[in-house]
Amino acid sequence: DAGVIQSPRHEVTEMGQEVTLRCKPISGHNSLFWYRQTMMRGLELLIYFNNNVPIDDSGMPEDRFSAKMPNASFSTLKIQPSEPRDSAVYFCASATGTGVTEAFFGQGTRLTVV
Amino acid sequence: GQSLEQPSEVTAVEGAIVQINCTYQTSGFYGLSWYQQHDGGAPTFLSYNGLDGLEETGRFSSFLSRSDSYGYLLLQELQMKDSASYFCVSYSGAGSYQLTFGKGTKLSVIP
Numbered sequence: 001d002a003g004v005i006q007s008p009r010h011e012v013t014e015m016g017q018e019v020t021l022r023c024k025p026i027s028g029h030n031s032l033f034w035y036r037q038t039m040m041r042g043l044e045l046l047i048y049f050n051n052n053v054p055i056d057d058s059g060m061p062e063d064r065f066s067a068k069m070p071n072a073s074f075s076t077l078k079i080q081p082s083e084p085r086d087s088a089v090y091f092c093a094s095a096t097g098t099g100v101t102e103a104f105f106g107q108g109t110r111l112t113v114v
Numbered sequence: 115g116q117s118l119e120q121p122s123e124v125t126a127v128e129g130a131i132v133q134i135n136c137t138y139q140t141s142g143f144y145g146l147s148w149y150q151q152h153d154g155g156a157p158t159f160l161s162y163n164g165l166d167g168l169e170e171t172g173r174f175s176s177f178l179s180r181s182d183s184y185g186y187l188l189l190q191e192l193q194m195k196d197s198a199s200y201f202c203v204s205y206s207g208a209g210s211y212q213l214t215f216g217k218g219t220k221l222s223v224i225p
Contacts, residue, residue: 033213043157043201043215056212091156095211101147101164103213105156 006092006106013113018080021109024073025094033103034067034077035091043091049075082113116140118202118216125222126192134187134219136202144205146178146185151218152198160187160200189221197223 005024013019025032034046047057052069069075079086089110093103118138126132138146145164149157161169163178163185175188189196199218205211
Protein backbone atom coordinates (compact mmCIF):
# COMPACT_ATOMS: atom_id res chain seq x y z
CA ASP A 1 0.00 0.00 0.00
CA ALA A 2 1.23 3.52 -0.77
CA GLY A 3 0.27 4.81 2.64
CA VAL A 4 -1.90 7.83 3.33
CA ILE A 5 -1.83 10.16 0.35
CA GLN A 6 -2.43 13.87 0.69
CA SER A 7 -2.66 16.48 -2.00
CA PRO A 8 -1.47 19.01 -2.71
CA ARG A 9 1.86 18.92 -0.82
CA HIS A 10 2.12 22.69 -0.92
CA GLU A 11 -0.54 25.31 -1.45
CA VAL A 12 -0.14 29.06 -1.61
CA THR A 13 -3.31 31.06 -1.88
CA GLU A 14 -4.57 34.56 -1.38
CA MET A 15 -6.67 35.56 1.56
CA GLY A 16 -10.35 35.09 0.85
CA GLN A 17 -9.88 32.21 -1.57
CA GLU A 18 -11.31 28.75 -1.08
CA VAL A 19 -8.82 25.99 -0.31
CA THR A 20 -9.51 22.26 -0.57
CA LEU A 21 -7.14 19.70 0.90
CA ARG A 22 -7.50 16.07 -0.07
CA CYS A 23 -6.71 12.78 1.62
CA LYS A 24 -6.79 9.15 0.55
CA PRO A 25 -6.53 6.85 3.59
CA ILE A 26 -4.97 3.42 3.62
CA SER A 27 -7.33 0.83 2.18
CA GLY A 28 -9.18 -1.03 4.91
CA HIS A 29 -8.73 1.69 7.50
CA ASN A 30 -12.00 2.99 8.83
CA SER A 31 -10.84 5.85 11.07
CA LEU A 32 -9.61 9.08 9.54
CA PHE A 33 -8.21 12.12 11.34
CA TRP A 34 -7.42 15.68 10.23
CA TYR A 35 -4.77 17.57 12.19
CA ARG A 36 -3.31 21.05 11.91
CA GLN A 37 0.25 21.76 13.05
CA THR A 38 1.73 25.14 13.89
CA MET A 39 4.69 26.19 15.99
CA MET A 40 2.46 27.96 18.47
CA ARG A 41 -0.30 25.39 18.90
CA GLY A 42 1.38 22.11 18.05
CA LEU A 43 -0.67 19.29 16.54
CA GLU A 44 -4.37 20.00 16.92
CA LEU A 45 -7.06 17.46 16.12
CA LEU A 46 -9.61 19.16 13.89
CA ILE A 47 -12.04 16.33 13.18
CA TYR A 48 -12.14 12.59 12.99
CA PHE A 49 -14.35 10.13 11.14
CA ASN A 50 -15.21 6.54 11.80
CA ASN A 51 -16.77 4.54 8.97
CA ASN A 52 -17.13 7.81 7.02
CA VAL A 53 -19.19 9.41 9.79
CA PRO A 54 -17.86 12.49 11.61
CA ILE A 55 -17.51 11.52 15.28
CA ASP A 56 -16.07 14.69 16.78
CA ASP A 57 -15.60 18.00 15.00
CA SER A 58 -15.14 20.11 18.13
CA GLY A 59 -11.62 20.94 17.02
CA MET A 60 -12.72 22.67 13.84
CA PRO A 61 -11.78 26.30 14.48
CA GLU A 62 -14.83 27.98 13.01
CA ASP A 63 -17.49 27.78 10.34
CA ARG A 64 -14.99 28.57 7.62
CA PHE A 65 -13.70 25.03 8.02
CA SER A 66 -15.61 22.00 6.79
CA ALA A 67 -14.68 18.36 6.23
CA LYS A 68 -16.34 15.57 4.33
CA MET A 69 -15.77 11.89 3.81
CA PRO A 70 -18.08 10.80 0.98
CA ASN A 71 -16.64 7.27 0.89
CA ALA A 72 -14.07 5.08 2.60
CA SER A 73 -11.25 6.10 0.28
CA PHE A 74 -11.50 9.88 0.18
CA SER A 75 -11.81 12.87 2.46
CA THR A 76 -11.59 16.63 1.99
CA LEU A 77 -10.93 19.54 4.29
CA LYS A 78 -12.17 22.84 2.95
CA ILE A 79 -11.45 26.36 4.13
CA GLN A 80 -13.67 29.10 2.77
CA PRO A 81 -12.72 31.92 2.93
CA SER A 82 -9.10 31.38 3.86
CA GLU A 83 -7.21 33.76 6.16
CA PRO A 84 -3.47 34.23 6.84
CA ARG A 85 -3.86 32.66 10.31
CA ASP A 86 -4.88 29.42 8.62
CA SER A 87 -1.30 29.00 7.40
CA ALA A 88 -0.08 25.70 8.82
CA VAL A 89 0.75 22.13 7.90
CA TYR A 90 -2.39 20.02 7.66
CA PHE A 91 -2.02 16.29 8.24
CA CYS A 92 -4.41 13.50 7.49
CA ALA A 93 -4.03 10.17 9.31
CA SER A 94 -5.86 6.87 9.13
CA ALA A 95 -6.17 3.88 11.43
CA THR A 96 -7.90 0.54 11.50
CA GLY A 97 -10.59 1.71 13.93
CA THR A 98 -11.64 -0.39 16.89
CA GLY A 99 -8.65 -1.66 18.81
CA VAL A 100 -6.50 0.84 16.97
CA THR A 101 -2.98 1.24 18.32
CA GLU A 102 -1.27 2.99 15.41
CA ALA A 103 -2.28 5.86 13.18
CA PHE A 104 -0.54 6.35 9.86
CA PHE A 105 0.07 9.91 8.75
CA GLY A 106 0.29 11.38 5.29
CA GLN A 107 3.14 13.70 4.40
CA GLY A 108 0.99 16.76 5.03
CA THR A 109 -0.09 19.79 3.06
CA ARG A 110 1.80 22.99 3.80
CA LEU A 111 -0.72 25.80 3.38
CA THR A 112 0.35 29.41 3.10
CA VAL A 113 -2.32 32.10 2.92
CA VAL A 114 -0.99 35.49 1.87
CA GLY B 115 -11.43 17.59 28.00
CA GLN B 116 -8.06 16.28 27.02
CA SER B 117 -4.64 17.64 27.97
CA LEU B 118 -1.14 16.21 28.02
CA GLU B 119 1.97 17.77 29.53
CA GLN B 120 5.51 16.99 28.46
CA PRO B 121 8.77 18.96 28.53
CA SER B 122 9.30 21.21 25.55
CA GLU B 123 12.99 20.46 25.04
CA VAL B 124 15.57 17.89 26.11
CA THR B 125 19.25 17.64 25.21
CA ALA B 126 21.28 14.46 25.64
CA VAL B 127 24.64 13.07 24.61
CA GLU B 128 25.07 10.43 21.93
CA GLY B 129 25.17 6.97 23.49
CA ALA B 130 23.34 8.07 26.63
CA ILE B 131 19.84 7.31 27.92
CA VAL B 132 17.04 9.87 28.02
CA GLN B 133 13.56 9.72 29.52
CA ILE B 134 10.70 11.92 28.32
CA ASN B 135 7.82 12.17 30.77
CA CYS B 136 4.17 12.76 30.04
CA THR B 137 1.25 13.43 32.35
CA TYR B 138 -2.27 13.43 31.04
CA GLN B 139 -5.81 14.41 31.90
CA THR B 140 -8.07 12.57 29.52
CA SER B 141 -11.70 11.66 29.88
CA GLY B 142 -12.53 8.23 28.55
CA PHE B 143 -8.82 7.34 28.57
CA TYR B 144 -7.99 4.14 26.76
CA GLY B 145 -4.21 4.14 26.23
CA LEU B 146 -1.06 6.15 25.67
CA SER B 147 1.10 6.19 22.60
CA TRP B 148 4.32 7.85 21.46
CA TYR B 149 5.08 9.30 18.06
CA GLN B 150 8.29 10.63 16.56
CA GLN B 151 8.49 13.49 14.10
CA HIS B 152 11.60 14.69 12.31
CA ASP B 153 11.72 18.26 11.06
CA GLY B 154 9.67 18.56 7.89
CA GLY B 155 8.32 15.04 8.21
CA ALA B 156 5.16 13.34 9.35
CA PRO B 157 4.61 11.83 12.80
CA THR B 158 5.38 8.13 12.93
CA PHE B 159 4.26 5.62 15.53
CA LEU B 160 6.76 4.36 18.11
CA SER B 161 4.83 2.52 20.81
CA TYR B 162 1.52 1.99 22.54
CA ASN B 163 0.63 1.20 26.16
CA GLY B 164 -2.88 -0.03 26.83
CA LEU B 165 -1.98 -1.59 30.17
CA ASP B 166 0.18 -0.47 33.07
CA GLY B 167 3.81 -1.39 32.79
CA LEU B 168 6.71 -1.30 30.42
CA GLU B 169 6.69 -2.03 26.69
CA GLU B 170 10.04 -2.50 24.98
CA THR B 171 10.76 -2.12 21.29
CA GLY B 172 14.45 -2.25 20.53
CA ARG B 173 16.20 0.82 21.92
CA PHE B 174 12.88 2.40 22.86
CA SER B 175 10.72 1.56 25.87
CA SER B 176 7.48 3.12 27.03
CA PHE B 177 5.81 3.00 30.41
CA LEU B 178 2.30 3.70 31.64
CA SER B 179 0.82 4.12 35.11
CA ARG B 180 -2.93 4.68 34.93
CA SER B 181 -3.24 5.38 38.64
CA ASP B 182 -0.76 8.25 38.29
CA SER B 183 -1.98 9.40 34.84
CA TYR B 184 1.66 9.25 33.85
CA GLY B 185 3.83 7.71 31.21
CA TYR B 186 7.30 8.01 29.82
CA LEU B 187 9.37 7.19 26.78
CA LEU B 188 12.88 5.86 27.38
CA LEU B 189 15.43 6.04 24.61
CA GLN B 190 18.65 4.09 25.08
CA GLU B 191 21.97 4.17 23.22
CA LEU B 192 21.06 7.51 21.73
CA GLN B 193 22.05 8.14 18.14
CA MET B 194 22.26 11.42 16.25
CA LYS B 195 19.30 10.32 14.11
CA ASP B 196 17.14 10.26 17.25
CA SER B 197 17.13 14.07 17.20
CA ALA B 198 13.45 14.78 16.58
CA SER B 199 10.27 15.78 18.33
CA TYR B 200 8.49 13.17 20.44
CA PHE B 201 4.79 13.36 21.17
CA CYS B 202 2.80 11.55 23.80
CA VAL B 203 -0.68 10.80 22.50
CA SER B 204 -3.74 9.80 24.44
CA TYR B 205 -6.36 7.47 23.03
CA SER B 206 -9.86 8.12 24.31
CA GLY B 207 -13.37 7.14 23.42
CA ALA B 208 -15.22 3.91 22.98
CA GLY B 209 -15.79 2.09 19.73
CA SER B 210 -13.77 4.62 17.78
CA TYR B 211 -10.80 6.45 19.13
CA GLN B 212 -9.80 10.08 19.37
CA LEU B 213 -6.05 10.67 19.35
CA THR B 214 -4.96 13.79 21.23
CA PHE B 215 -1.34 14.91 20.90
CA GLY B 216 0.77 16.61 23.53
CA LYS B 217 2.78 19.67 22.49
CA GLY B 218 5.85 17.55 21.84
CA THR B 219 9.38 17.34 23.25
CA LYS B 220 12.20 18.41 20.98
CA LEU B 221 15.13 16.08 21.61
CA SER B 222 18.58 17.23 20.57
CA VAL B 223 21.31 14.59 20.58
CA ILE B 224 24.79 16.08 20.77
CA PRO B 225 28.13 14.37 20.13
